[in-house]
Amino acid sequence: MIRLLLLILLVQALAGAADRPAEIRIGFATIGLQGQQRAALSPISTAHQLGLVDKAFAADGIRISWTFFKGAGPAVNEAIANGQLDVAWQGDLPAIVGRAGGLRTKIVAACGLRGNSYLVVPVASPAKSITDLVGKRIGMFKGTNLQLSVGKILAANHLTERDFRSINLDTSSGLAAMLAGEIDGLWGGLELHHLTNVGGVRILYDTRGADPVLTRQTHLLVTADFASAHPDLVQRLVDVVVRQAAWESDESHREELFRLWTESGFPIITFVSDFAGTALRDRQSPLIDPFLINQYRQSAATALAQKLIRTPVSIDGWFDPTYVERAVREQGLEKLWTTYGEDGKPVR
Amino acid sequence: MSIAADTTTLARQVLVTKTAQRPWTGRLLRRSGSWSLGLTLPLLLPLAILGAWQSASTWHWISPQILPAPAVVWGTLVDLTASGDITTNLGISALRVLYGFLIGGIAGLVLGLAMGLSPTVRAYLYPTFNAISLVPALGWIPLLMMFVGIGETLKIIIIAKATLVPIAIAAVQGIRNIPENYFEVGSVFRFSRWQVVRYIVLPAAVPSLFNGVRQGLNHAWLALVVVELLASSEGIGYLMVWGRQLFQLDVVIATMIVIGAVGLLLDQGLQFAESRLLRWRRSAY
Structure with missing residues (x-):
């Protein structure tokens, strides 16, 4: 009986030690x-x-x-x-x-x-606002939280994703596609600043200073x-x-x-x-x-x-x-x- | 004229008998063997896997988010088929594979035959060809994008490249493995260059070529998933990637089953075509 109690105590002590993860x-x-x-x-x-x-x-x-x-x-x-x-x-x-x-x-x-979202376009693009890109090919890495942010931005501008020809592209493929003239715009996050420094693209729209619900x-x-x-x-x-x-x-x-x-x-x-x-x-x-x-x-x-x-x-x-x-x-x-x-x- | 024709026929018979000495007898015997056994054996492993899968989900060995139960996947498969998601995407993918495979297949055949037949062409092209073929498709995508954009052309080129490589290599190997004495027979009959190709090279290289074609088709099908990963919003490979992105592993597994099944069907189809096309070999018996 005493042995059993000791055993129970031992098990409990061990369980207590195991309680703290390594x-x-x-x-x-x-x-x-x-x-x-x-x-x-x-x-x-x-x-x-x-x-x-x-x-x-x-x-x-x-x-x-x-x-x-x-x-x-x-x-x-x-x-x-x-x-x-x-x-x-x-x-x-x-x-x-x-x-x-x-x-x-x-x-x-x-x-x-x-976190801000950005829309970049080729430097030579005549677009002045998101609305100017309606019907154009826009790249975006779908399934990331960017997609939700973009959805809210478009809704705030009375647009939906269907107003554009939306193409699923990650950032690096997106840049290549844009420089090749294959897409007219690319959505992304702050990593796009890096691209504007490299040259060839400019920021058309971003959420800096915008309503925080879009971020x-x-x-x-x-x-x-x-x-x-x-x-x-x-x-x-x-x-x-x-x-x-x-x-x-x-x-x-x-x-x-x-x-x-x-x-x-x-x-x-x-x-x-x-x-x-x-x-x-x-x-x-x-x-x-x-x-x-x-x-x-x-x-x-x-x-x-x-x-x-x-x-x-x-x-x-x-x-x-x-x-x-x-x-x-x-x-x-x-x-x-x-x-x-x-x-x-x-x-x- | 008639003598020439006769010698051609004779040469053909000699060659047919020679090439037919490969172990076709064994394969024929196996084919005519018990049908029931032939149908049961290949099913054993899938059934065992299905059993393990069901057990894994019944006793929660693996988290259901990672490995959904077979019934869930089956339900998803039915849903995706009913909604047309699978058929539409499969159709788009099949078309891509078809074009890519045709273009890559023909180019690979031409390139392989040229490299196999002409030591000069081989000396010029083979090392470069080898080097290029070893670079995975993923590496070509950004570069290709600059030239052909992100449309269907890009996808078809990547698939064509994946097809071209094994076919060209198989053609080169197939031709180089033709025993020298076949060509000696040809020179005895004073074959022209064309006759050498038509009556010696092609028939002797066909089994190897078919191997290459089957591998090419396999590679085309595999490359599909890579190209649909990028710059795509449709296709069966895209459906799979998208399912993973959205943590819907039942969709991933459902597409895995579809991709595997289609791949198997394609391979079986080619095997059937091969046995039909090579029937003349059996007629030698």
């Missing part, structure tokens, strides 16, 4: 320009770069493994489904697609907001299993991200931050131009506010309308703002970031 697996839905294990734009990527996350968990002997997926969001979804990731940085559409596919995750922080959002999510097994570890990770986000929201760090991001392969001018006229704190804010949640709700509806997902996705219960709220409170950052309402206007 490693936390973090995945990025992006990769550096030339395949570098570096990303830019989000507090989690800068934290990775500076070794802040590894440091925060080193004391407990928890290793952090970082994976950068060239296959972007879809590859991250596959890795989550296969149980190969605990934490991921991803954009809105792939996460919605993953949720539609039945992945059980929790979004724990905003991590890179208001793209990215986030940090954890698997539901990881969140329920290790809420303390999630909190510690979010603490690091929030601290880094606060540093990145400080305008005096603007140049230093952009210089850090150039390790992803993009020249500094890319970030300088993309962030021109925007407060850092609006883009680096980790807050899960009504604006963010509504953006995902809208995106899920658009994704369904565009048949990118087959079943409606409920946004309710997907976001868990408690970690960020606690970190903000404990780090005394209540005044740093603005909470935005569903329409993208400040609520306080």
Whole structure:
């Protein structure tokens, strides 16, 4: 009898030890320009770069493994489904697609907001606005969060994708196609700045200074299993991200931050131009506010309308703002970031 | 004139008997063997895979998002067929493969025969041809795009290139493997250059050529997926890539089944054509 009790105690002790994972697996839905294990734009990527996350968990002997997926969001979804990731940085559409596919995750922080979309045309193009391109051949990398952003931009201009001859092209093929005169316009993100520097193309339209509902959002999510097994570890990770986000929201760090991001392969001018006229704190804010949640709700509806997902996705219960709220409170950052309402206007 | 014709016929008979000494008997015997066995054996492995697949989803060995249950995939296959997605896309893809295969096949045949027959042509072209053939299609796409744009031409050229290479290589090898004494027979009968090609080279190289054609078709079909990955919004390969992009692995698996089935049908069709075309060999018995 005593032996049995001892055995039970031993098993419990072992279970307690096993409770703490040996490693936390973090995945990025992006990769550096030339395949570098570096990303830019989000507090989690800068934290990775500076070794802040590894440091925060080193004391407990928890290793952090970082994976950068060239296959972007879809590859991250596959890795989550296969149980190969605990934490991921991803954009809105792939996460919605993953949720539609039945992945059980929790979004724990905003991590890179208001990503801009750009429409570039050949320098010689006579077009002055998006409307001038109606009926023309436009390239776009479909299935990425760009597609949703473009859908919203077109809708805001009383247009739809069907008003153009839309061609699925990734950025590098898109540039080749444009220089060959095969397409009349190309949608993309800040990477297109790089192309305007190379020459031959100019920006016809972009979302800088436009209504923020037209922009793209990215986030940090954890698997539901990881969140329920290790809420303390999630909190510690979010603490690091929030601290880094606060540093990145400080305008005096603007140049230093952009210089850090150039390790992803993009020249500094890319970030300088993309962030021109925007407060850092609006883009680096980790807050899960009504604006963010509504953006995902809208995106899920658009994704369904565009048949990118087959079943409606409920946004309710997907976001868990408690970690960020606690970190903000404990780090005394209540005044740093603005909470935005569903329409993208400040609520306080 | 009649003597010339007679010698030609005689030469043909000599050659037919010679070439027919390859192990055709074994194959014939196997073909006439039990039909039921011939139909059952190839099904065993697919059935075993299906069984493993069903077990994997019943006992959740693999996440259902990655490997949906066979019933789900079957449902998707039925849906995609009913909605016309599969047939429309398959039609578009089939047309691309057809054009690419015809162009690449003819070009490969001409190139291969030229390189096989003429040591001069071979000396000029073969090393370059080899080097070019080893570069994967993906590398050519951006460059080709500059010249031919992103339309159907690009896709057909890539498929044609994929077809051309194995056919040309098979032709070269087929011709080089013709025993020297065949040509000696030809010179005994004072064959003209054309007669050498018509009565010695072509018949002797046909089995190798057919191998090349079948490989060419395989490669064409594989290249299709690569070209439809880029600059395309239709086709069966596109449907597959798109399914993956949208995390709908049931669509991916459904298209895998369709692509595999069509590939198998094409191969079987060619095999049938081969046995029909080579019937004259059997008539030697």
